[in-house]
Amino acid sequence: MKIAYVIGNDNPTDPDPDLDIPFATEAAAQLDIDLVFANWNDKSIAWESFDAAVIRSTWDYVPVRDEFLKFAKTVETKTKLFNSHDVMRWNTDKKYLSVLEGKGVPIIPTKFASSIDEASSALNWAFEKAEAIAIKPTVGAGARLAGKATTKDEAIEFIKKVLEANRTAIIQPYISSVDDEGEKAIIVINGEISHVAKKVPALTKGGHGDAAGQLEITNEVREIVKTISNAVSQWNDLLFARVDVVRMDEKLVLMELELTEPWLFMQFRPAAGVDLFKALKQRIA
Numbered sequence: 001m002k003i004a005y006v007i008g009n010d011n012p013t014d015p016d017p018d019l020d021i022p023f024a025t026e027a028a029a030q031l032d033i034d035l036v037f038a039n040w041n042d043k044s045i046a047w048e049s050f051d052a053a054v055i056r057s058t059w060d061y062v063p064v065r066d067e068f069l070k071f072a073k074t075v076e077t078k079t080k081l082f083n084s085h086d087v088m089r090w091n092t093d094k095k096y097l098s099v100l101e102g103k104g105v106p107i108i109p110t111k112f113a114s115s116i117d118e119a120s121s122a123l124n125w126a127f128e129k130a131e132a133i134a135i136k137p138t139v140g141a142g143a144r145l146a147g148k149a150t151t152k153d154e155a156i157e158f159i160k161k162v163l164e165a166n167r168t169a170i171i172q173p174y175i176s177s178v179d180d181e182g183e184k185a186i187i188v189i190n191g192e193i194s195h196v197a198k199k200v201p202a203l204t205k206g207g208h209g210d211a212a213g214q215l216e217i218t219n220e221v222r223e224i225v226k227t228i229s230n231a232v233s234q235w236n237d238l239l240f241a242r243v244d245v246v247r248m249d250e251k252l253v254l255m256e257l258e259l260t261e262p263w264l265f266m267q268f269r270p271a272a273g274v275d276l277f278k279a280l281k282q283r284i285a
């Protein structure tokens with residue numbers, strides 16, 4: 001069985017290496033899978049020669065999302081793609097947060113702004129809720145173009161950068177639990193919770209969404225995953241998912257649902273790689 005592990009171009013000025021690769025390589029070897037690292041930008045790849053393609057560290061798609069989705073749509077006509085193009089199209093724009101909220105998923109209070117005027121009223125709203133606010137693009141990854149602001153002027157500077165990159169800005173109260181308890185990244189493989197990682201707070205400590213350690217799978221972790229699974233119609237089709245949650249007003253709320261290219265933090269549970277490829281084998285058998 002030949003599987004494409006889909007990667008992207010490196011970012012030479014701001015590196016963001018895929019640290020799942022050694023674990024995925026080892027897992028594939030254990031299962032007799034011929035794992036080929038395939039860059040989605042490489043036009044010479046014969047995608048039909050693979051039994052399946054698994055999107056992994058394609059973090060360079062952000063400024064060229066349309067091109068990336070077109071790529072995914074084409075690949076899907078040539079081999080089995082995980083997760084599907086449909087899921088990727090929905091999941092690569094954080095406007096999905098409103099959709100999920102409408103289906104009963106607790107989220108961080110969120111406003112979207114595609115102009116400075118819209119941003120200005122959203123900022124008034126956000127600063128009424130919290131002393132600091134978070135700004136980020138609707139299409140984004142690795143906390144790039146994201147920032148924390150404590151004044152409206154500071155916030156406008158971040159928003160300008162998002163708008164200049166032709167993207168819509170998300171404005172939210174800054175959730176301070178990310179700095180102590182930490183954001184929890186819940187890794188789900190084939191519908192089952194695999195493990196939970198504690199994330200480094202990107203807007204105060206930097207980095208591109210790294211993890212600082214492993215956390216327990218508690219009942220409240222199980223509960224929020226259940227709530228989200230009920231709200232996402234394609235949940236059963238997902239090979240992998242990462243549910244990033246934070247504590248707000250004492251309960252867990254969704255920061256981000258990563259169904260496209262989540263780092264799976266396999267260093268905390270290398271068996272996640274084996275689970276992933278076992279499930280993949282079953283799905284394409």
Ligand SMILES: Nc1ncnc2c1ncn2[C@@H]1O[C@H](COP(=O)(O)OP(=O)(O)O)[C@@H](O)[C@H]1O
Pocket residue numbers: 108134136140141142143144146172173174175176178183199200201202203209244255256
């Ligand atoms: N409202 C918020 N409060 C506190 N920190 C935030 C907030 N929004 C984003 N962050 C920080 O920025 C990071 C990136 O935001 P996220 O929504 O996960 O986008 P992405 O990971 O796709 O860039 C989060 O992991 C978190 O550290």
Ligand SMILES: [Mg+2]
Pocket residue numbers: 142143209244256
């Ligand atoms: Mg994130």
